[in-house]
Amino acid sequence: MEKITTCLWFKSEAEEAAGFYTSVFDDSEVRHVARQGNGEVLTVDFTLGGRSILALNGSRGAEFSEAFSLVVHCESQDELNRYWDALVADGGQESMCGWLKDRFGLSWQIVPTVLGSLIGGPDPEGAQRAVQAMLGMRKLDIATLQKAYDGGEN
Structure with a gap:
């Protein structure tokens, strides 16, 4: 695991964004989608050009x-x-x-x-x-x- 990971905060689009970004850049993949008890996506762990990124759905949009x-x-x-x-x-x-x-x-x-x-x-x-x-x-x-x-x- 990398010591530092970039976290991108979305209102509710984390999974969509991770899917889009990994489709654009080589050496990219969605590694894990963490869901809350109600099935909504909380975080998406993915790589972008080989770098670790965490996409977070934070309810209120930052x-x-x-x-x-x-x-x-x-x-x-x-x-x-x-x-x-x-x-x-x-x-x-x-x-x-x-x-x-x-x-x-x-x-x-x-x-x-x-x-x-x-x-x-x-x-x-x-x-x-x-x-x-x-x-x-x-x-x-x-x-x-x-x-x-x-x-x-x-």
Whole structure:
């Protein structure tokens, strides 16, 4: 068992959310659903990308905020697009700079692994151009960010 586990508090959607998240990400599975005496779901223990998560139904809904988000590092634009599209589907909301909220209100950052080397690269002018390009995006576009860093039009 991991020493630290993330707990996500839902009003009553813990099982639905865990099922959704495990369908989107590889190396994910629902491990255990704990039910109360009346059959209602209390907690769902699942893995997400190999990390332990506990989803809790807390009756009164606790609102998620951008103060807590899950970051997904993507190697390619296809991978980034796949996660972005799945997480904003069915009521999710796009935000700026690679951020979104899924249909449960949980915030995600869907970012290319190359982002750090573009916005924090050795060329300060290129990094600034990449940051400016990123600030104009919702879903991040790797080719556009790279082109901005390299000095092309964004």
